[in-house]
Amino acid sequence: MTRLAALLLVLGGIAAPASAQNIEFLPGMEWDQPPVVTPGETDRDPPSDAVVLFDGKDMSAWENGEQWPVRDGIAFAGKGYVTSKQKFGDCQVHLEWSAPSNVKGDGQGRGNSGVFLMGIYEVQILDSYDNKTYADGQATAIYKQTPPLANAMRKPGEWNTYDIYWTCPKFNSSSQLEEPAYVTVVHNGVLVQNRFALRGDTAWNHPPRYVDIGPKGPIALQDHGNPVRFRNIWVREFEPPTGQRREPMMMNHSDGTTKTLAEIAAEE
Structure with missing residues (x-):
C-alpha cells in the first residue's frame, strides 16, 4: 500500500491494514487549549465566567x-x-x-x-x-x-x-x-x-x-x-478557538516522522 493510499484510507474512515493504523492526520491548525469554565450547579445557574x-x-x-x-x-x-x-x-x-x-x-x-x-x-x-x-x-x-x-x-x-x-x-x-x-x-x-x-x-x-x-x-x-x-x-x-496555522501533515507513530500532504503527494 502506498503512503497516499494509506492517507486516503485514514481520511475516509475505512478500515486499514495494521501498518496504516500508525499513521495520524494532523490538521492545518495547532489549537490552543480552550479556557476553563466552571459550570453552575445546574444548567440554569451562571457559570464562572458569566x-x-x-x-x-x-x-x-x-x-x-x-x-x-x-x-x-x-x-x-x-x-x-x-x-x-x-x-x-x-x-x-x-x-x-x-x-x-x-x-x-x-x-x-x-x-x-x-x-x-x-x-x-x-x-x-x-x-x-x-x-x-x-x-x-x-x-x-x-x-x-x-x-x-x-x-x-x-x-x-x-x-x-x-x-x-x-x-x-x-x-x-x-x-x-x-x-x-x-x-x-x-x-x-x-x-x-x-x-x-x-x-x-x-x-x-x-x-x-x-x-x-x-x-x-x-x-x-x-x-x-x-x-x-x-x-x-x-x-x-465567547470567542472562537485560537491556534497557530501550519501545513496539514501525517505523522508516522512507528518512527515519529511527519510529512506534509504535499510531500506525500510528491513522493507518489
Whole structure:
C-alpha cells in the first residue's frame, strides 16, 4: 500500500491494514487549549465566567432599572425599556420569564415583551400558549423575520427559559456589512432557532436594515405594557478557538516522522 493510499484510507474512515493504523492526520491548525469554565450547579445557574444581570436582588445592572419593581426575587416589567449598562459581543444569554397567570387580551396584547441583542435585534417574548398571532411575532420568533421551529410555551404563570446564542454582525472599516448576525435559541430545552441569519434589525415600522453600532452592544428588555416577570438573567461572552496555522501533515507513530500532504503527494 502506498503512503497516499494509506492517507486516503485514514481520511475516509475505512478500515486499514495494521501498518496504516500508525499513521495520524494532523490538521492545518495547532489549537490552543480552550479556557476553563466552571459550570453552575445546574444548567440554569451562571457559570464562572458569566456576567449576572439579575440575581433576584435588584436591577442595578440596568439603565432605567429603578423603574422595574423587584419583589420576592422577581423583576416585573415596569415603565420603559431596561438596557444593560454593560455591552457584549458574541455571547450566550440565559433568562427566565413568565407571562401573567391572570390571562388578559389576545394576540400581541398578551404577555408581550422582548429581549434585544445589541439593543436592536429582538427575540420575541409573548404568551403564545393557546394564543394565535402572526407566526413571526410569537414567542422566540426573530421579530418580523422568522417564526420559531416549534411553539414550546408553558402555560401562563409557569416559567419559561430562553438560552440564546448570539453572533454579532461583522462590518468592515467602511461600516459595510461583511457577515450577518446569527442566532440560535433554545426554549424550555427545545431548539427553536437554528443559527438563523438575520436580515437586519427587527423593527415593527420599517424593513430590516443593518447599521454599524460597533462590535458590542447592550442587552435590552422591553416594556410593552404587560406585567411580564423575569428572573435569573446572565450573559457570558465567547470567542472562537485560537491556534497557530501550519501545513496539514501525517505523522508516522512507528518512527515519529511527519510529512506534509504535499510531500506525500510528491513522493507518489
